[in-house]
Amino acid sequence: MSLRDAQAVRWVKGRFSQTPFEPTRRVWPAGARLPLLVVLFVLVTGVAAGMRGVAGDNPVLSLVAGAATVLLSLTVYAAAVRFLEQRPVPELDPAGARSGLRTGVLTGLGAFMVTLAAIALCGGYGTKGGVSVGGAVTVLGMMAGIAVVEELLFRGVVFRLVEDLLGTRGALAVSGLLFGALHLVNSGATVWGALAIAIEAGLMLGAAYAAARTLWLPIGLHFGWNFALSGIFGVTVSGNEDMPAGLLHGVLSGPEAITGGGFGPEASVFAIVVCAVPTVVFLRTAGRRGRLRTRRQARSAGTPTPS
Known part of the structure; x- marks a missing residue:
């Protein structure tokens, strides 16, 4: 390893160090930090989209682009x-990464498999064509980058800072609605689909962060759900009709209330019902751990460090 490489590694490790340090400047209020961080991550999202565009459907390039996106966004x-x-970043404590990601990925995979099983029992899911391992690898890289960038923006920035202003309920509502609205830009988007995303995913991912106070759990949950959706079962993700094919080529047929129609299974009533279960579990866990904050508690806390 060269001296430059060693310096880069030390710099990256320093970003995630949990060692307390002495503040050197005044910390701005949450309302001032929020727009700055949102703009910063809009720029990061643009860079990530550019890398995905260059990678295209190439499995190797997709993995490289996904890894670069993950490293860039976490470091930024x-x-x-x-x-x-002016604080360490305990919400990205490396010590909790393995368990948080593992729990999140398994929960996301399981939740979508239950959703798709319900759709299939109603005759709404089938497959055509063969199996594409390369397609699954391509989606793997793509979804890793998407999950990390979107969770850092919507849970790490929006949820966390809005919670400092409005409490946990306000943060769940605002981050969930904005997360749903984001998906209106997709090619096959519908208002109902975006609302369903806000309810099932926005609330579930926000509740996961509230329960764990670490971003690793919602990142894993987001990735597990999306990869199962497109990378394994090959159905449309959030109305995005331009996604590369995954392991299987899924076909949905039947009433839109059951299948989600052109938006994909995330607009199915089954997805909303299934995702409500982990959402309730996460919120109850957050309550037991004393991690649900009222608006008054948020205002009186000033600028808290995540617990």
Whole structure:
């Protein structure tokens, strides 16, 4: 390893260090930090989209682009939080990464498999064509980058800072609605589909963060759900009709209330019902751990460090 490489590794490790440090500047209020971090991550999202565009359907390039997106977005988030908030970044504590990601991925995979099983029992899901391992690898890289960038933006930035202003309920509502609205830009988007995303995914992912106070759990959950959706079972993700094919080529047929229609299974009533279960579990866990905050508690807390 060259001296430059060693310096880069030390710099990255320093961004995720949990060692407390002495603040060197005044911390701005959450309302001032929120737009700055949102703009920063809109730029990161644009860079990530550009890398995905270059990678295209190439499995190797997709994995490289996904890994680069993950590293870039995590590093930018950690550096920005340390600079703007003058604190370590416990929501990205490497010590909790393995367990958080494992639990999240398994929960996401399981939740979607239950959703698709319900759709299939109603005759709404089938497959055509063969199996594409390369397609699954391509989606793997793509979804890794998407899950990390979107969770850092919507849970790490929006949920966390809105919670400082409005409490946990307000943060769930605002981050969920904005997360749903984001999916209106997809090619096959519908208002109902975006609302369903806000309810099932926005609330579930926000509740996961509230329960764990780590971003690894919602990142894993987001990735597991999306990869099962497109990478394994080959159905449309959030109305995005331009996604590469996954392992299987799924075909949906039947009433839109059951299959989700052109938006995909996320607009199915089954998805809303299934995702409500982990959402309730996460919120109850957050309540038991004392991690649900009222608006008054948020206002009186000033600028808290995540617990």
